[in-house]
Amino acid sequence: MKIIMLGAPGAGKGTQAKRIAEKYSIPHISTGDIFRANIKNGTELGKKAKTYMDKGELVPDSLVVDLVIDRFKEPDCANGYVLDGFPRTIPQAEALDEALKAIGEKVDYAINVEVPDENIINRMSGRRACVGCGATYHIKYNPTKVEGICDACGEKLILRDDDKPETVKNRLDVYHKQTQPLIDYYAKQGIMKEVDGTVDMDEVFNSIVKILG
Numbered sequence: 001m002k003i004i005m006l007g008a009p010g011a012g013k014g015t016q017a018k019r020i021a022e023k024y025s026i027p028h029i030s031t032g033d034i035f036r037a038n039i040k041n042g043t044e045l046g047k048k049a050k051t052y053m054d055k056g057e058l059v060p061d062s063l064v065v066d067l068v069i070d071r072f073k074e075p076d077c078a079n080g081y082v083l084d085g086f087p088r089t090i091p092q093a094e095a096l097d098e099a100l101k102a103i104g105e106k107v108d109y110a111i112n113v114e115v116p117d118e119n120i121i122n123r124m125s126g127r128r129a130c131v132g133c134g135a136t137y138h139i140k141y142n143p144t145k146v147e148g149i150c151d152a153c154g155e156k157l158i159l160r161d162d163d164k165p166e167t168v169k170n171r172l173d174v175y176h177k178q179t180q181p182l183i184d185y186y187a188k189q190g191i192m193k194e195v196d197g198t199v200d201m202d203e204v205f206n207s208i209v210k211i212l213g
């Protein structure tokens with residue numbers, strides 16, 4: 001099963017993608033996580049990506065597309081994957097369709113996690129990310145057992161550089177201009193599914209499972 005997660009920054013794509021990956025035994029491929037790992041490891045790609053990410057801009061398509069398409073060649077992608085943060089522009093979506101068409105495959109579902117802009121700033125300012133394993137929490141909606149410490153690996157939690165309110169505003173603008181058009185793109189293909197992302201995380205997941213079966 002090949003699934004695309006769509007939605008505004010902070011809508012809960014990553015939270016739900018992790019659960020989908022676990023339930024359906026497919027890998028969770030997050031371009032944001034890949035870039036953050038590259039930044040942490042000080043790679044050339046990480047250095048380039050950081051200049052865009054810190055401003056809330058998208059990383060150029062040329063740095064993203066091959067990275068994701070190459071990832072599909074790994075053996076764990078044999079039964080599909082859940083894409084989180086990709087595609088994010090029409091050219092990325094077209095490149096994905098072309099790459100899949102070339103091997104006689106296609107995307108099965110695009111799931112849009114709908115959360116209005118008013119709720120987003122609140123979500124982002126409370127989000128905390130682990131410096132060790134990248135796990136994501138929320139100080140109110142998904143707290144850790146010990147404040148500031150990751151439940152999974154014991155490392156400390158930080159506020160992401162791009163989660164500061166001024167950057168979040170720009171990310172929302174970029175989302176509306178460059179990524180929201182993908183909702184129409186996948187609706188035309190007949191694979192677009194909408195879920196309400198404002199309810200609690202378990203309810204959002206239940207709605208997704210109803211769609212995926």
Ligand code: AP5
Pocket residue numbers: 007008009010011012013014015016031032033035052053056057058059060061064084085086087088092123124126127128136137138139141142162171197198199200201202204
């Ligand atoms: P990326 O990491 O993809 O960021 P994003 O799309 O902005 O999404 P987020 O990770 O911020 O949010 P999310 O929807 O996953 O929400 P989460 O589950 O964490 O990208 C970062 C940057 O990388 C981009 O700005 C860009 O520069 C670059 N980039 C990445 N991919 C790219 C691409 N393809 N092309 C170009 N550039 C690219 O949830 C948010 C918070 O809310 C958490 O604290 C969570 O605990 C909480 N929460 C989740 N669900 C609920 C709920 N139902 N109720 C209450 N709280 C909830």
Ligand code: ZN
Pocket residue numbers: 130131132133134135150151152153154155
């Ligand atoms: Zn951790």
